[in-house]
Amino acid sequence: MGINYKRLWKLLIDKDMTKTDLRMKTDIASSTLSKMSKNEYVSLEVLVRICHALNCELSDVAEIEKEKKV
Numbered sequence: 001m002g003i004n005y006k007r008l009w010k011l012l013i014d015k016d017m018t019k020t021d022l023r024m025k026t027d028i029a030s031s032t033l034s035k036m037s038k039n040e041y042v043s044l045e046v047l048v049r050i051c052h053a054l055n056c057e058l059s060d061v062a063e064i065e066k067e068k069k070v
Contacts, residue, residue, distance in 0.1 A: 001067050004039045008061040011054060025053045 012022060019033050026049045032042050050061055 002039060002065045003041060004063050004065055005036045005061065007059075007063055008036070008050065011056065011060055015054065022050065022053070026050055 012019065017025075019037075022028075023030060023033055026046075028046055028049065032046055035042055047058060047061055051058060054060070
C-alpha cells in the first residue's frame with residue numbers, strides 16, 4: 001500500500017494556487033513538497049497544516065492506494 005496526493009494537486013488547481021504558494025502559506029520545507037510530489041510519506045503534522053491552510057479535510061489531500069491484486 002502507498003499514498004498519493006493527487007487530490008491535493010487538484011485542490012491547488014481549483015484554488016488557483018501553486019506549490020510555492022502552498023509552501024509559503026504552510027511554512028513547509030521545499031524538500032517536503034518534493035517528497036509529496038513523489039508520493040512519499042510525510043508527517044501527519046504537515047498534512048494537518050495543509051488542511052488548516054486550505055480549510056479542508058485529510059481526505060481532500062491524501063488518498064491511500066489499495067494494493068493491486070495479481
